[in-house]
Amino acid sequence: MNARCTVFRPLGISFLLVIAPLLTGCATVIHGTHQDVRVETDPPGATASAGDQRITTPGVLKLKRKEKALEIVVEKEGYETRRVAMTRKDSGWDWLNTIGIPVGVGVGGAIGHRSDSGFLAFEGAATGAIIGGVALSGVGFLIDNGNGAAYKLDPPLVVLRLEPVPVHASSASTEEKKQ
Numbered sequence: 001m002n003a004r005c006t007v008f009r010p011l012g013i014s015f016l017l018v019i020a021p022l023l024t025g026c027a028t029v030i031h032g033t034h035q036d037v038r039v040e041t042d043p044p045g046a047t048a049s050a051g052d053q054r055i056t057t058p059g060v061l062k063l064k065r066k067e068k069a070l071e072i073v074v075e076k077e078g079y080e081t082r083r084v085a086m087t088r089k090d091s092g093w094d095w096l097n098t099i100g101i102p103v104g105v106g107v108g109g110a111i112g113h114r115s116d117s118g119f120l121a122f123e124g125a126a127t128g129a130i131i132g133g134v135a136l137s138g139v140g141f142l143i144d145n146g147n148g149a150a151y152k153l154d155p156p157l158v159v160l161r162l163e164p165v166p167v168h169a170s171s172a173s174t175e176e177k178k179q
Contacts (some may be wrong), residue, residue: 028149031091039072039158046076046162050086065091066148071075073156081161084155091152 039048041057046053050061061088063070070086108172144150 028144028147031065031149031152033065033147033149034155035065035153036063037072037153037156037158038061039074040160041074041076042159042161043079045074046074046079048072048074048158063153064148065151065153070153074158074160074162076162078162079089080161082162084158084160087154088151089154091150112118 001082001101037050039055039057041048046056048057048061050060050063050070051067053061053063055061057074061072065088067086068088070088074082074083074084141150146153
């Protein structure tokens, strides 16, 4: 066996083990699993809530990108309650995981090849390249979609003008309570 191949194989495996975590879960690393959504109201001082979070406006809710059905509820005494449905969309950041394909192909091919004659015979290289390319990018996509980092929430900024509760509605409910 060629001495260079004997040395290259452990170095290739070491390289793959070091580089693989850096090339998987790109959206998780860059984008994160939570998104800050700023909520502003006119007048300020309303309570905005989503899930188990509550803030006083103006303020920021830290929402999980993974949630499919999120709604922000804004309430203030004397004003009508407002609801804002958040939409989950593909952020596009998870496509950075495709960087792992060429690296995985190269490293997997290098690790998978054998040489008995001094010339590089790529008998196992194809298998190594396929496994390396698919494994690196596939793991990244699974991580990002599993933890929600592959998504973004829309709108990222909620600005609401709160409307006072109509006088006749509040006086009618007061009269009902008296009876």
